[in-house]
Amino acid sequence: MANINPGVHPHIDLTTAGFFRSEKHLVWQLKHVWFITFAKYQNFKGSDYSFVFVRPTDKVQESFRLEREILVLMSRYDNFDSRTLDFVDKLMFEFHNRLDKLCFILISNDKNIQEKVKDITIREPESRIIIPYHYDEFFKEDSQEVIWKRLKEQFYGRDLYSFESPLHNDTYFFGRNEFVHFYYDKYRTGENSGLFGLRKIGKTSVLYALERQLSARDEFSIYIDCQDPSLHKRKWNEALQFIIQAISLKLKAKNNFDIELENDYSEKNASISFATDLKKVYNKIGRKRILLIFDEIENLTFSLSPTEHWKSGEDYISFWQAIRSCYQAHNNIFSFLIAGVNPKIVETPTVNGFDNPIYRMITPKYLTFFTYDQVKEMVETIGNYMGINYDDEIYTFLTEEYGGHPFLIRQVCSLIHNDLSKDRPIKATKYFYKSNKENFDRRLIDYVDLIIQVLRNWYPEEYTLLEKVALDERISNSYSTKQEILIQHLLGYNLIVEDNGNFYIQINVIKEFLKQKTKLIPTQISLADKWKTIAEKRGFAERKLRELVKLNLKIQFGATKGRSEFLQIIDSSSSRYQRLSAISIEEIFSGEHELYFEDLRKFILKKWELFEKVFIDKQLFDIYLNLINRHRADAHAKEIDNDVYQSVMIAIDWLNDKLDEVLD
Incomplete structure (x- = not known):
């Protein structure tokens, strides 16, 4: 590949491009760092902009590993207007084959441009990397230094990995385009569809991307967040009206369309009114199919919803009967996509003795992990x-x-x-x-817990099966139909893989988390594994117990007096006392010094009033901690029978649960 040096492409003539004199100077300064490939002046929504494309030189590539051309937009106005970002989006779309989508350079005449860009970044963490400059900075002797310094500040200063919310734009959207195309094709052919997978795997980001694709083609969708109490607190007929009203509001905001909606959404007429209103919308938007996107569908699902009239199945049946009958009569008008963790909603044939209206109506598709x-x-x-x-x-x-x-x-x-x-x-x-x-x-522990807690809370049978796999339990080859469905779900989540008839957890950090948290006792466990499990869980509990005691000491007595209070349980004539009294309370409880599990038990019993709200039962606390302390791999003969092992596990799990309640 040829070397790229700073400069300007010979075909560029800024005289005819409509650039102000000051803007020509900006370009002249930029050409000492970048290679200018394109220049243009354009009016957008009543504002004038000059912009250039710059190609990274060898030095820029080496420093920032940039490869594609970068947009440099010049805003000649004293007050930065958010419409400028709309123009950036337009240019990024028009020149998507040329421009880097993650960043651009903004040179503004607004003296507060750096602060305003910082505010944008805080409000919208998904925003592109914006490298802001003020016009005056390009008229200083050290302008080249300023250009480089600002590049480093903006590129190296942000953590672009740490997004925790669904992605609302394409800037940081990776690896999911085939799913977006799949669901778009389903929409185009009028088919209903389903998207399933664990939390935090990116389902909602895919749904947002699908909406963007539909919008770019002037097609219509409505995203329905089923976890919104404004929806699931409503009865089924009111929920249908709520959806129609949401569609109407979106049309008003996007196209300034007004639609006169039906008034009668009583239980008797809601289904008729819903179909009538959908037809009105369909005709208003040029007879284009409407896509209803139901996300977090568990909140409208029998036995799972947080609202009783949906959970009991009564409203679920009527709601989906109305949507199914409307779809069957008018499948050219709309289709729907449901998204959630688990396809239970379409795999259960009957609900409270009634036929499930959408049983097998769609084929579940799971969102996969990245290759x-x-x-x-x-x-x-x-x-x-x-x-x-x-x-x-x-x-x-x-x-x-x-x-x-x-x-x-x-x-x-x-x-x-x-x-x-x-x-x-x-x-x-x-x-x-x-x-x-x-x-x-x-x-990562908190994130792991967040990902799989939905199984623990909503799908306990799947969670228990996952725990068994984590404990290397063999799953019988003669599955019951029910167990086979559970296994298919876990395979669909990508949590487990099958190899030669055996199942394994795919993510090691999840396996270790489950082994720490499980209360299951393996049916077949070696002596070595028993002691390993005891040591791991006991160590986990001891670290948290040290933290609890340390926090209470500092809160009740302060660091210095707290150390003295704790050391009263240790023989003051011992060398251990001398060593511990010479270090800080933080060092004592760090786990790197001679602080024993038994010390913690004695101190808590001595100061029970400080810990009573945590452990409740003093006698049970004493029994369990004595049991845990007696059964240490380093303190006993290696033999331990299953009954004793189970008792120790119950004691450690009880202790960990109590500590988690207060420390988490």
Whole structure:
């Protein structure tokens, strides 16, 4: 590839391009850093803009790993207007084959442009990387230094991995286009569809992307968030009217269309009014099919909804009977897409003795994890803007160790970014990754819990089966029909994989989490595994117990007096007392000094009034902690029978539950 040096393409003539004199100077300064490839003046919504495309030079590529051309927009007005960003979106769409979609340079005459861009970034974390400059900065002697400094500030300063909410635009949307195309094709052919998968896997981001695709083609959809109490607190007939009103409001905002809606949404006439109103909308938008997108469908599902009249199945039956009958009579007018964790809604034949109106009406499709290539594209692309270059092996590690789960992988990369030196660009080596992997996993625990708690709360049978797989329990080859459905769901979530008739958890951090949390006792467990499990769970509980005691001491007595209070349980004539009294309370409870499990038990019993609200039953606390302390691999003969092992597990799980309630 030829070297790219700073300069201006010979075909560019700024004299005829409509640029102000000041803007020609801006370009003259830019050409010392970038190679200018395109220049144009344009009016947009009553405002005049000059803009150029700049190609990264060798030096820019080396520093920021940019490859595509960058938009440089010049806004000559003293007050920055948000319509400027609309023009950016327009240019990005028109020149999507040329321009880098994640960033652009904004040169504004607004003296507060840096503060305003910072506000945008805080309000809209998904916003593109905006590199802001003021016109005056290009008329200073150190303008070249300012250009470079601002580039580093904006590229290296933001954590672009750490998004936790669904993605509302295409800027950071990776690896899901085939799903968007799939559901768009379903819509075009008038078919209903379903999207299922675990939390945080990206379902809602796919739905938003589908809506953007429909909007770009001037087609119509309405996104319905079923977890909104404004919807699921309504009766079935009121819910139908709520949906129609939402459609009407969107049409008013988008196209300034007014539609006279039906008034009678009584239980007797709601289905008729719903069909009539849908036909009015269909005709108003040019006889184009309407797509109803139901997200978080569990909230309108029998046995799962937080609202009783949906949970009992009564409203569920009537709601879907109305939608099914309307669809069968007018499938050219609308279709629907339902999204949730689990396809139970279309796999259950009867509900409270009535036929399920949408049983087998759609074929479930699960959102898959990322492949190696998709992981690499996402991690590498975002990393380039943050000045991070990864060893190729890391993409393999991330794909295999986190199963290709995009959300978990982004959070790991966020931790890598925060732990690496801020002197960028920098290399994230496989050695750095491996040495910090255990630490990363510990810091992911809350996210892991968030991902699988939906199974624990809504689908306990699936969760229990997952726990068994985590404990390496063999699942019988002679499945019952019910168990086969549970297995198919877990396979669909990508949580487990099958190999030669055996099942394995695909994400190791989830497996370890389940092993820590489970209350199941494996049917077949070796002596070594018994002691390993006891040691792991006991260690987990002991760390939290130290934290609880330390917090109480500092709150009740302060750090210095708290240390003295605690050391009263230790023989003051012992060398251990002398060593502990010479260090701070933080060091005592760090786990690196001679602080024993038995010390913690004695202190809590001595100061029971400080801990009574946590453990409630003093006698049970004493019995359980004595039991846990007696059965340590380092304190006993190695033999431990199943009854004793189960008793120790019950004691440790009780302790962990109590500690989790107060510390989490």
